[in-house]
Amino acid sequence: QDDKEWTLYVDDSPFGLTDEQLARIGERFYRVDDSRTRATGGTGLGLALSCKITQALGGSLSFAHSPLGGLRCKLSFPKQVKP
Numbered sequence: 001q002d003d004k005e006w007t008l009y010v011d012d013s014p015f016g017l018t019d020e021q022l023a024r025i026g027e028r029f030y031r032v033d034d035s036r037t038r039a040t041g042g043t044g045l046g047l048a049l050s051c052k053i054t055q056a057l058g059g060s061l062s063f064a065h066s067p068l069g070g071l072r073c074k075l076s077f078p079k080q081v082k083p
Contacts (some may be wrong), residue, residue, distance in 0.1 A: 005076045012070035022071075025063050026051045 017025065017032060024030045029044040047061075054061040059077035066072040 008075045010073045011066040014069040
């Protein structure tokens with residue numbers, strides 16, 4: 001945390017994403033693993049909805065390469081809520 005926002009980082013270890021996958025990970029219906037189907041799980045909406053809900057609540061959700069080699073998710077909310 002800092003003076004202006006609360007921040008939560010979630011890091012995972014390998015295997016990471018390519019730069020192209022990382023750039024698209026918050027898009028609706030985007031799935032990193034092409035071998036997944038509706039039968040095996042996921043429609044590609046989970047992270048996109050998470051981003052929209054976070055924005056609606058005044059926060060932000062972003063993704064980057066983790067220092068551990070996998071994915072880093074950063075969830076931030078301002079300490080003071082806008083009226």
